[in-house]
Amino acid sequence: MVEDGKRQGSDQGPPTEADLDARRRALESKLAAYEQQRTSGTAPVGQAAVEPSGLVKLFRFSADFVSGVIAGALIGWLVDRFAGTRPWGLIVFLLLGFATGIYNLVKSAQRANRGG
Amino acid sequence: MADPIKQFELVHLVPLKIGGADFGFTNSALHMFIAVGVTAAFLLLTTTGRNLVPGRLQSMAELSYEFIAGTVRQAAGTEGMKFFPLVFSIFMFVLFGNLIGMIPGAFTVTSHIIVTAALALLVITTVIIYGIMKHGTHWFALFAPAGLPKAILPVIVVIEVISFLSRPISLSLRLFGNMTAGHIALKVFAGFAVAMVGAGAVGIAGATLPIFMITALTAFEFLVAVLQAYVFTILTCIYLNDALHPGHH
Numbered sequence: 001m002v003e004d005g006k007r008q009g010s011d012q013g014p015p016t017e018a019d020l021d022a023r024r025r026a027l028e029s030k031l032a033a034y035e036q037q038r039t040s041g042t043a044p045v046g047q048a049a050v051e052p053s054g055l056v057k058l059f060r061f062s063a064d065f066v067s068g069v070i071a072g073a074l075i076g077w078l079v080d081r082f083a084g085t086r087p088w089g090l091i092v093f094l095l096l097g098f099a100t101g102i103y104n105l106v107k108s109a110q111r112a113n114r115g116g
Numbered sequence: 117m118a119d120p121i122k123q124f125e126l127v128h129l130v131p132l133k134i135g136g137a138d139f140g141f142t143n144s145a146l147h148m149f150i151a152v153g154v155t156a157a158f159l160l161l162t163t164t165g166r167n168l169v170p171g172r173l174q175s176m177a178e179l180s181y182e183f184i185a186g187t188v189r190q191a192a193g194t195e196g197m198k199f200f201p202l203v204f205s206i207f208m209f210v211l212f213g214n215l216i217g218m219i220p221g222a223f224t225v226t227s228h229i230i231v232t233a234a235l236a237l238l239v240i241t242t243v244i245i246y247g248i249m250k251h252g253t254h255w256f257a258l259f260a261p262a263g264l265p266k267a268i269l270p271v272i273v274v275i276e277v278i279s280f281l282s283r284p285i286s287l288s289l290r291l292f293g294n295m296t297a298g299h300i301a302l303k304v305f306a307g308f309a310v311a312m313v314g315a316g317a318v319g320i321a322g323a324t325l326p327i328f329m330i331t332a333l334t335a336f337e338f339l340v341a342v343l344q345a346y347v348f349t350i351l352t353c354i355y356l357n358d359a360l361h362p363g364h365h
Contacts, residue, residue, distance in 0.1 A: 059294055060347065067286030071278050093278070100278040104286070107279075111354075 057112075064108050065101040072097015120303035124227050124296070144231070147223045151212040159208075180208070184349065191353035192360055199356050202242065206235060207349040214295060214341035218334075224299055226344075229292040236284035239352050247359035258362035287351055294344045298337045305329045 076093030080086045130141035162173040170178055184204045188196045210226060217224025225231055247255040259276040260269065308326040312319040 059290060063286045063290035063293065067282040067289055068279060070285050070289075071282035075278060075281065096274055096278055097282075100275050100282060103275055104279055104282060 061105055061108060064104040068099075068101030068104045069094070069097045072100055120300045120307065123223070123299060123303060126228075143223045144225055144228060147216060147225050148209075148213070148231075151209055151216055151225060154216065155208040155212050187346075187350055188353050191350060192357040195360050196353065196356055199242070199353075202239075203349060203352055203356070206239070206352060207345055210235070210291065210348050211342065211345035214345055215338075217295065217299070218337060218341060224295050226291055227295040227299060229288060232288035232291040233284065235291075235348075236287035239287065239355060240284045243355050243359040246356075247362060250359070251362060255359075255362050258358055283351075283355060287348065287355075291344050291348055294340050298333070298340055302330060302333055302337065305333065 072093045072095075073090065076090035076097070079089035079093065083089065126142045126144055128140040128142055129146060132139045132141065159177050162177040165171065165174060167174060181204070184207050185197070185200060188200055188203055192199065213225040213231075216222050217227065247258070259273050259280065261272065261276070264272055305326045309323045309330070312323040312326070315322075
């Protein structure tokens with residue numbers, strides 16, 4: 001908003017070359033800062049911090065846990081089907097699936113704490 | 117009371133069978149076409165002017181681009197921008213699929229797990245194929261986190277593999293679960309209101325309560341529709357990051 005004041009101030013006469021030069025330099029440094037931010041990806045533009053409600057978080061984390069168990073059960077069932085080890089594949093992989101569920105949960109909780 | 121599940125029923129608009137397989141055009145397919153059409157129309161029409169200073173509509177199109185571009189850069193780095201067309205298409209399809217489902221009487225495309233699973237499998241297949249193409253066998257280091265004692269490595273590798281395979285499940289389950297649960301909740305409360313109105317004057321007074329609930333839930337559902345599209349997108353970016361940089365996670 002400093003520029004607005006300057007523009008009003010220089011409304012009396014036509015802008016001098018030095019005036020324009022200063023403005024160009026200001027724009028250049030702003031563009032450089034924007035470009036730097038764009039490529040480094042540290043602070044993306046237009047990234048509103050959405051704080052999800054409790055119910056949304058519940059759905060997010062429960063899906064992480066449940067999917068681990070389902071994946072484990074699915075693999076166990078397939079192992080049993082093709083290797084004929086019923087019921088041991090299902091038992092072992094279901095337990096591993098529970099472990100995976102907790103592992104997923106911890107990983108996504110860490111991600112949430114980092115604010116990602 | 118109306119059946120709260122009936123809204124998810126597939127109806128054949130144009131039956132078509134080729135060699136025993138069903139290729140009929142259903143209401144789900146119709147709404148997918150509508151979602152794609154609305155997305156294309158929105159982006160094409162709002163950017164025809166191409167003004168340097170955007171108007172309101174052009175600004176909406178530009179904001180959606182900037183938003184997804186920012187998300188991709190943050191989660192997968194600048195290299196991730198080669199997946200931008202994929203990520204942006206998925207985001208717009210899911211977003212409009214969710215939002216069109218909020219129109220009363222419309223079908224919610226994303227309330228069928230086969231649709232969300234197809235999207236998730238597309239993402240995970242891209243990750244696997246691109247990861248192996250780019251890194252070769254080094255990509256499998258993704259499953260063996262660095263700096264672990266040898267003794268527990270086999271267990272962790274198995275867990276990592278199951279965890280990787282569980283990703284498309286959680287991706288599709290989350291979107292499907294949110295949309296289906298929300299729409300069923302809306303229908304159930306609407307059913308309460310209808311049933312109470314049938315019970316006379318006291319019932320009509322009582323029916324205001326579920327109607328308040330429906331109003332609040334509708335607003336919440338709009339939030340969920342947009343948020344789930346965003347969550348699907350950001351997880352897509354995180355998974356694509358594994359294809360680009362295995363080992364950092």
